[in-house]
Amino acid sequence: MKTECKSILYVDDDPDDREFLFNAIxxxxxxxxxxxxxxxxxxxxYLKNIKNKKDLPGLIVLDLNMPLxxxxxxxxxxxxxxxxxxxxxxxxxxxxxPNEKQSFNELGIQYISKPFNIQxxxxxxxxxxxxxx
Amino acid sequence: xxxxxxxxxxxxxxxxxxxxDGIVVDVxxxxxxxxxYEPEELLGQKIDLIFTVATRVFQQTHLFPLLKMQxxxxxxxxxxxxxxxxxxxxxxxxxxxxxxxxxxxxxIGIVVNNxxxxxDELVAAKKAAEAALNENTALIQAKxxxxxxxxxxxxxxxxxxxxNEELRQFNRVVTHDLQEPLRKLSIFTNMLQDGKEGxxxxxxxxxxxxxxxxxxxxxxxxxxxxxxxxxxxNYREVQLDKLLLLVNQQLKKTFPGVDLDLxxxxxxxxxxxxxxxxxxxxxxxxxxxxxxKEKIKANVWISGTTTYKNKYVxxxxxxxxxxxxxxxxxDNGAGFDPHYKDQVFELFKRLNVNSGLxxxxxxxxxxxxxxxxxxxxxxxxxxxxKVTIVLPLIDVENKxxxxxxxxxxxK
Numbered sequence: 001m002k003t004e005c006k007s008i009l010y011v012d013d014d015p016d017d018r019e020f021l022f023n024a025i026x027x028x029x030x031x032x033x034x035x036x037x038x039x040x041x042x043x044x045x046y047l048k049n050i051k052n053k054k055d056l057p058g059l060i061v062l063d064l065n066m067p068l069x070x071x072x073x074x075x076x077x078x079x080x081x082x083x084x085x086x087x088x089x090x091x092x093x094x095x096x097x098p099n100e101k102q103s104f105n106e107l108g109i110q111y112i113s114k115p116f117n118i119q120x121x122x123x124x125x126x127x128x129x130x131x132x133x
Numbered sequence: 134x135x136x137x138x139x140x141x142x143x144x145x146x147x148x149x150x151x152x153x154d155g156i157v158v159d160v161x162x163x164x165x166x167x168x169x170y171e172p173e174e175l176l177g178q179k180i181d182l183i184f185t186v187a188t189r190v191f192q193q194t195h196l197f198p199l200l201k202m203q204x205x206x207x208x209x210x211x212x213x214x215x216x217x218x219x220x221x222x223x224x225x226x227x228x229x230x231x232x233x234x235x236x237x238x239x240x241i242g243i244v245v246n247n248x249x250x251x252x253d254e255l256v257a258a259k260k261a262a263e264a265a266l267n268e269n270t271a272l273i274q275a276k277x278x279x280x281x282x283x284x285x286x287x288x289x290x291x292x293x294x295x296x297n298e299e300l301r302q303f304n305r306v307v308t309h310d311l312q313e314p315l316r317k318l319s320i321f322t323n324m325l326q327d328g329k330e331g332x333x334x335x336x337x338x339x340x341x342x343x344x345x346x347x348x349x350x351x352x353x354x355x356x357x358x359x360x361x362x363x364x365x366x367n368y369r370e371v372q373l374d375k376l377l378l379l380v381n382q383q384l385k386k387t388f389p390g391v392d393l394d395l396x397x398x399x400x401x402x403x404x405x406x407x408x409x410x411x412x413x414x415x416x417x418x419x420x421x422x423x424x425x426k427e428k429i430k431a432n433v434w435i436s437g438t439t440t441y442k443n444k445y446v447x448x449x450x451x452x453x454x455x456x457x458x459x460x461x462x463x464d465n466g467a468g469f470d471p472h473y474k475d476q477v478f479e480l481f482k483r484l485n486v487n488s489g490l491x492x493x494x495x496x497x498x499x500x501x502x503x504x505x506x507x508x509x510x511x512x513x514x515x516x517x518x519k520v521t522i523v524l525p526l527i528d529v530e531n532k533x534x535x536x537x538x539x540x541x542x543x544k
Contacts, residue, residue: 016320064309065305065310065313067483067488068473068484094308094313094316097308115316116315116316116319117319117320118323118327119323
């Protein structure tokens, strides 16, 4: 099956998590470009420098708790930018806050808790690629 | 020209005269009319006829003896008795005249029916005035209490704000900051169990150790924070230069080989909890050392001034100015983007992954809040950071804030 998902932008301050998800996605499909950013500001910088709309990532995976610019504020800025507002976003975070999960779902944003077992990462990565397509 | 007798007859006043034996020798028409008698019914009669019993007694014991002695009596209040037995209140003047060896007592009076009413009104007015005075006293008392309550309220509002904010931060710590290392531990042990890592085992083990250490420091940071939240201030005089000597010894152990160049001026001795102040300056100075620009040297300038500030921080339009000690701690380190100057006080909030644990400024803020003070931070990337602390000056003996200790000032 040929995927249309060309690239995923993953924003997370945790180097281990970045490595885990990067590897998990690449294991499934090495053709998907995974761009890593360690905070929201860096991610926005990257997105705003893209001139051509077709070069925008098919999915943004966003951690919530990050220094400098956290995931909530990053999300808000993406949604406020007409160029970026239609990008698909998945929130990928530690712990599960049901209230927060619901408010993200209402915005049409998937809320995925970071796994406590590395085996689950494979299915999570699969899920993300599906959303990206 | 001698006035016509009829004028006195018609004059709007009581008039009658009597001899010493009490026989009425003259009475005007007005009096007769008021009392309901004809003049001939009174002339030649005993004066007692128009006196009430009380007036008779008063006449015999006071009025008449006085009249005899002084020949004049003024403003006596008596009651006359009308024919129909009604009492007529009268304010009376009397004069005693001697002619041809016999005396005549002349009485003039006005009817004062309204006097009682006025008196009643006067009494009522006096009562009202007294009540108003009492009320005023109560009002003043209430005002004092209100002021005390306003002060309490202002502090309580601060406490509630603070607690809400703390609760929010604790929630984040529990749902995220503590979960994060737990999750990592779980993942890394999984990896070891799977045994797929091979030569990476040692690396994974090291990660487990690092994550455990981080978790331990988060928990101990939280413990310290909770300890500070619950601790009562043990106020005593803090001499900053002496306190900094001790803090510097600790810092030398934590940052061996780094030289801290510390300049202190103008900080008067102040009342505070010594241990908490040590913790505060340890945390602030270790930040200055951690984010120094030079490899082996950090410069810090500490200066103090006294200021005058409104004690009320929450309730608008309320003012009470008290003395505060302002201490500025300035370094020439790496600094940070001032956009984050509020975030840095949050529990375990770090500006970048290489920062410390993210508890130091939270603890510092807690110490200052415990002392009802305020802490702010300002910074410029590449130029340095300035922390400003404002503490109310407390006179412990008077248990009052804002009283400058003169002995301290003179030092």
